[in-house]
Amino acid sequence: MKVVIIEDEVPAAEKLERYLHKYDASIEIVAQFDSVKSTVPWLLENQDAIDLIFMDIQLTDGLSFQIFQHVQVRKPVIFTTAYNEFALDAFKVNSIDYLLKPITFTDLSASLHKLNVLREQFSISADQSQRIQQVFANPKTTTYKNRFMVKVGEHIRSVTADQIAVFYADGREVYLVTNQQKKFIIDYTLESLEEVLDPPVFFRLNRTFIVNINAIKDVLVYSNSRLKITLLQDFDKEIIVSREKVQDFKTWFDGAAG
Numbered sequence: 001m002k003v004v005i006i007e008d009e010v011p012a013a014e015k016l017e018r019y020l021h022k023y024d025a026s027i028e029i030v031a032q033f034d035s036v037k038s039t040v041p042w043l044l045e046n047q048d049a050i051d052l053i054f055m056d057i058q059l060t061d062g063l064s065f066q067i068f069q070h071v072q073v074r075k076p077v078i079f080t081t082a083y084n085e086f087a088l089d090a091f092k093v094n095s096i097d098y099l100l101k102p103i104t105f106t107d108l109s110a111s112l113h114k115l116n117v118l119r120e121q122f123s124i125s126a127d128q129s130q131r132i133q134q135v136f137a138n139p140k141t142t143t144y145k146n147r148f149m150v151k152v153g154e155h156i157r158s159v160t161a162d163q164i165a166v167f168y169a170d171g172r173e174v175y176l177v178t179n180q181q182k183k184f185i186i187d188y189t190l191e192s193l194e195e196v197l198d199p200p201v202f203f204r205l206n207r208t209f210i211v212n213i214n215a216i217k218d219v220l221v222y223s224n225s226r227l228k229i230t231l232l233q234d235f236d237k238e239i240i241v242s243r244e245k246v247q248d249f250k251t252w253f254d255g256a257a258g
Helices: 010-023 036-049 064-070 105-122 126-135 190-196 243-253
Strands: 002-006 028-033 052-056 077-081 095-100 147-152 155-160 164-170 173-178 183-186 202-204 209-212 216-221 227-231 239-241
Touching (some): 002 010, 002 036, 036 064, 147 183, 164 190, 190 209
Parallel strands (some): 002 028, 002 052
Antiparallel strands (some): 173 183
16 A cells, blocks of 8 residues: 655654554555645645555645645545544545544554455545545544542542543553552553543553653653653652653653644
């Protein structure tokens, strides 16, 4: 499959490319653009040579919807953005999905699987793109967990997401730590927590920790280009952002604008 990435943030484009190759090593990124101006002439000449377009909505010189005013886009489009207010506009064009940043590999895989299903059902071609739009006329909305059940002795309590400072793994156990420094064992893995926590609020820093952005007191530059996180409340464990997560963390901490 041949793919074009239209994205004005280099880290986001690199992350998307990594995820695409992780999903299918044979996927070819044939071109990348960061603006409406650079995208339009290329699509006018080369659109027939590609299979799929990943398109950020806010580019360096305007909204990517302007591309459709100059080019009759005949290929399926997966939009990526940090904002959901453009969902309706996205589904007025050749969009088969609308992914909110920060994008997870699970989200990307679901979108590509959706594309494959459509190909099998409809044999996607230029004159059939309208059928895809009809199938995906209503964008999906993701619901994240806003509370967790914990056990206190013989009692069961509910802890809301905004009360949680950090999750961490210790051996086979995973702990939830509240803003009041209360600690509870929960029946989740960190991997499963990544799928149910709200991405703008929670971020996985390394193999051990997932942190709530509202619990962060300070971020310090650490050795070997890593970062050290200090929480608002006392915490007896050192929290270091792993080297491979540093750039994604900075994007998340900055608000993942795009």
